[in-house]
Amino acid sequence: MPPSRPAAATAGLTVLVVGLALQLAANLGPNRGPNTGTGGGTGGGARADAGTHLPATGADSGSCSPASASRPLPLPAGPLLQPASIPAAVNPAAAAPANGDYRQQLSTTALGWPRLERWCVWLEPVNASEPAALWEQRWWQASQLALQRWQRLLPIERVDDPAAAQIRLLRRRPPRQPGPDGRLRASHGRANLQLLEVTRAGQSRVEPSVEVLISPGQRPQAIEATALHELGHAFGLWGHSDRAEDAMAAVPGAAPVLELSPRDRATLRWLYGQPTRFGAPLQAEPVRAAGKQPAGS
Ligand SMILES: [Zn+2]
Numbered sequence: 001m002p003p004s005r006p007a008a009a010t011a012g013l014t015v016l017v018v019g020l021a022l023q024l025a026a027n028l029g030p031n032r033g034p035n036t037g038t039g040g041g042t043g044g045g046a047r048a049d050a051g052t053h054l055p056a057t058g059a060d061s062g063s064c065s066p067a068s069a070s071r072p073l074p075l076p077a078g079p080l081l082q083p084a085s086i087p088a089a090v091n092p093a094a095a096a097p098a099n100g101d102y103r104q105q106l107s108t109t110a111l112g113w114p115r116l117e118r119w120c121v122w123l124e125p126v127n128a129s130e131p132a133a134l135w136e137q138r139w140w141q142a143s144q145l146a147l148q149r150w151q152r153l154l155p156i157e158r159v160d161d162p163a164a165a166q167i168r169l170l171r172r173r174p175p176r177q178p179g180p181d182g183r184l185r186a187s188h189g190r191a192n193l194q195l196l197e198v199t200r201a202g203q204s205r206v207e208p209s210v211e212v213l214i215s216p217g218q219r220p221q222a223i224e225a226t227a228l229h230e231l232g233h234a235f236g237l238w239g240h241s242d243r244a245e246d247a248m249a250a251v252p253g254a255a256p257v258l259e260l261s262p263r264d265r266a267t268l269r270w271l272y273g274q275p276t277r278f279g280a281p282l283q284a285e286p287v288r289a290a291g292k293q294p295a296g297s
Helices: 024-028 133-151 220-234 262-271
Strands: 067-072 119-123 156-158 167-171 189-200 203-214
């Protein structure tokens, strides 16, 4: 039994390729401004740099409603995630915090950075009646601890219905996958990204949809470190740090990383300050707003 998550890091970037035509820009409408302001008017344009929670929420009130429909987006053929060409900062000292970040390692999508203002996460529940309940509980506990680390930084809601979630954590060993050398490799964790058009509460929008597989066959701390890492991908950090002390390290060190490092946080902060179309309404549903009163309630 290997001591920690050996191949998890390199295998984390599984990407589903969606073929098909373009049509995107036409569908997607105008880019979302820095603050759509339809909610309670939380803080004007300021995002990313105030408080512990990064983005201002408010525009996503229906984001944890169960999906009534969802379909893959018609995207240009090719990998879903592509290396981003991040322009060098005019003033690097101002752009990068003292301890640095690894923004240059992140990949992005044709629709911009795959992140949301607010996430809904489903954690596979424990089936307590099974003989394996103890193992399941360990997995659940460790995964929950990892999720809590991210909850300190991002608006994340736990949901009971997988259909209400953009991120689903499954207690499952990822299938073996060919490594860079073509040989099949095992891993303890994997995050699979899809880009979907999802309708929630009558409103369609583009969402990243991430299935996170975390193997239960590890020590609790290794499960926790794996979950912390794979959740980082799910929340938009599609890339790896070159330092073992970061949760998003490409090659984990001997000791499992259970906390997000300053570099993890700095990279996340940078990411959530970047523009994206994810989460923006696709078309204003002709809601019966104006003259008519909605029926019921
Ligand atoms: Zn990874």
